[in-house]
Amino acid sequence: MSNCAFCYKQKKCKFEDGSSLPDCPIVNQAEAVEFSRQQYLHGDDSEFMLQSLRQVAAGYEVMDQKPHPIKNRLEEIIEFCHRMNYKKLGLAFCTALEDDARILAAVLRRSGFEVVSAVCKVGGLKKEEVGLEEDGKIVPGRREISCNPILQAELMNREATDFNIVFGLCLGHDSLFLKHSKAFCTVFVVKDRVLKHNPILALDAYRR
Numbered sequence: 001m002s003n004c005a006f007c008y009k010q011k012k013c014k015f016e017d018g019s020s021l022p023d024c025p026i027v028n029q030a031e032a033v034e035f036s037r038q039q040y041l042h043g044d045d046s047e048f049m050l051q052s053l054r055q056v057a058a059g060y061e062v063m064d065q066k067p068h069p070i071k072n073r074l075e076e077i078i079e080f081c082h083r084m085n086y087k088k089l090g091l092a093f094c095t096a097l098e099d100d101a102r103i104l105a106a107v108l109r110r111s112g113f114e115v116v117s118a119v120c121k122v123g124g125l126k127k128e129e130v131g132l133e134e135d136g137k138i139v140p141g142r143r144e145i146s147c148n149p150i151l152q153a154e155l156m157n158r159e160a161t162d163f164n165i166v167f168g169l170c171l172g173h174d175s176l177f178l179k180h181s182k183a184f185c186t187v188f189v190v191k192d193r194v195l196k197h198n199p200i201l202a203l204d205a206y207r208r
Contacts, residue, residue: 002029048184051083073188074104078111081163090156090164091117092149092177094191097168104167104188116159120147120169149173153180166190168197 012020040049060067093101105115127146168189192199
């Protein structure tokens with residue numbers, strides 16, 4: 001079992017003289033390590049990985065021999081899609097962020113992409129139809145429409161999008177979308193209603 005989250009700062013995977021835990025994958029799962037290496041060298045995803053690495057480097061400017069980040073997530077998504085020569089992008093968004101999604105779609109179009117967008121409530125699926133009890137609704141007794149991430153993915157599959165962007169889908173619904181999307185995906189906004197979609201803030205209470 002891999003426990004990388006609890007490994008040393010001077011990790012063996014990053015430093016030649018680094019340290020490792022007894023269950024380090026580099027030490028104990030050499031076959032899996034070699035499998036991944038061969039996929040990057042000869043597999044279907046080799047070009048995707050190569051362009052990803054180039055995009056990482058493009059996100060920094062070196063000053064005084066130290067890398068400084070210079071590009072935000074939106075800039076990187078646009079650049080990466082151009083690197084991959086993508087033409088048609090999918091945008092799966094939450095209805096709570098529809099104003100932001102409209103801006104994002106317009107920016108992507110101005111950047112030269114065709115955009116296929118699908119709101120989470122597409123299809124008008126009532127929550128009762130998927131077996132939800134009345135007391136399981138946000139407000140019992142009210143008509144509530146379920147999110148439909150499988151339909152969002154299917155609409156993009158039928159349009160043969162090159163790459164899909166997840167924009168604020170609910171927990172679980174984002175998972176279903178990622179499972180059913182035939183195209184590669186990235187996440188631009190992750191849903192966190194309390195922390196204004198910045199969930200890493202929840203970890204601040206646990207920092208030492």
